[in-house]
Amino acid sequence: MSTAPPTTTDDAPQPATTPESSTSWWTPLRPLVLRLHFYAGVLVAPFLLVAAVTGFLYAGAFQAEKLLYAHELTVAKAGGSELPISEQVAAARKAHPEGTVSAVRPSPEADATTRVLLSGVRGVDPDHTLAVFVDPYTGQVRGALEQYGSTGALPLRTWIDEFHRDLHLGDTGRLYSELAASWLWVIAGGGLVLWFSRRRALRRVRGTGGRRRTLGLHGTVGVWAAAGFVFLSATGLTWSTYAGANIDELRTSLGQATPSVSAAAGGDHAGHGASAASGGAEHGVGLDAVLAAARGKGLGDPVEIVPPADANSTYVVRQVQRSWPEKQDAVAVDPATGEVTDVLRFADHPVLAKLTRWGIDLHTGTLFGLVNQIALMLLALALILLIVWGYRMWWQRGRGSAFGRPLPRGAWQKVPPQILVPAVVVIAVVGYFVPLLGIPPAAFVVVDVLLGEIAHRRARSSAA
Secondary structure, eight states: OOSSSSOOTTTTOOOOOOOHHHHHHHHHHHHHHHHHHHHHHHHHHHHHHHHHHHHHHHHHHHHHHHHHHHHHBOOSSSSSSSOOOHHHHHHHHHHHOOSSSEEEEEOTTTTTTTEEEESSTTSSSSTEEEEEEEOOEEEOOOEEEEBBBBBOOHHHHHHHHHHHHHSSSHHHHHHHHHHHHOOOHHHHHHHHHHTTTGGGGOOOOTOOHHHHHHHHHHHHHHHHHHHHHHHHHHHHHHHSSSSHHHHHHHHHHHOOOOOOOOOOOTTOOTOOOOOSSSOOOOOOHHHHHHHHHHTTTTTTSSSSEEEESSSTTTEEEEEOOOOSSSOEEEEEETTTTTTTTHHHHHGGGHHHHHHHEEEEEEEHOOOTTTHHHHHHEEEEEEHHHHHHHHHHHHHHHTTSOOOOOOSSSSSGGGSSSHHHHHHHHHHHHHHSSSSHHHHHHHHHHHHHHHHHHHHHHHHHHHHH
């Protein structure tokens, strides 16, 4: 639920207890959950705040791109017959002879331009391509922009996406987002448990003031947004550095890896099959015959044509629609004969591969278009508010003049072994697959024990 230093509730009125409730499993566990929720919020909140702000901006970038790059994305006048794809590519190459053609995305709509993607262009990030926008009716080049990723992100969205993912620090920076994703669901779950363990009277917002009101707002918004936070956390981990690699390995061992159409002549589906990389635009029968062959297999717009990587490879034509319903079918076409040598349907993907695809697209705001993007912006806004309220509660706990004292240490020592031991086992297992979730608690326990021992020795010295 909450994501910021959600603060303690030990200075607020507590629910009355009975002999039965006082000996329940929750009574000794609550201080530990409260301490974990508090410290996780304090330490992770800055990372979550960055992720929330950049996520908010990223969700809005889809619509901003349509306005900012309208000249490149749309044609001057729609209508008439489109030029052959080969002529559109030739027009793009005449204007931009640098690099090599890595893919072509024919105009998916009547008023949209065709994108000719060039790799190996000087001044363009090696992981990106230069997208040359061509009017499919006239062959006029409308402009060229750097593009990244399968969703065709242009400079604005690319910059925000990379900031959200790694703070523009490369692989090292990705640890920030993985840390945030690893802990978001834990903080949300802990907040939910704490919120619903309180009396209904103590959860009210109306008619309250000060810290009680802040806590009420923090908790109420967190409860409504918790499911969304858990979803963002789970899907964000699927392409993180360490947890993502473990998830991929697990999916592969279960036979649930995402298949790819084979780019080798006559090949069968490969678990992580090859897709053709950069090369020239025209090979053998040419782009128009290849596109016609793909259309014959039912591949409707939007599609991407990837030229053969070498003399022993085929063209690959794949659908690239990430909105619902997903269009992810792909075919391989022999450049010598124009015959389809392999077909891969999205309907035939393993269940976990489909769920991963849908989860990522929902996380990035493409699955349900504008509605999806608005929902993500609301979730990001909720996360920002929860962080602000969390820090405010911490400040108010110090009576509005300074941050309040942290919760007393040693809460874990009061948890019965029959609860503590299974909890440690679960944390260890989860921590193995999600390292940035498992390592911080272990370090926290070590530090907590050391600080407790130091404080204990100082107390004994003072008493002596």
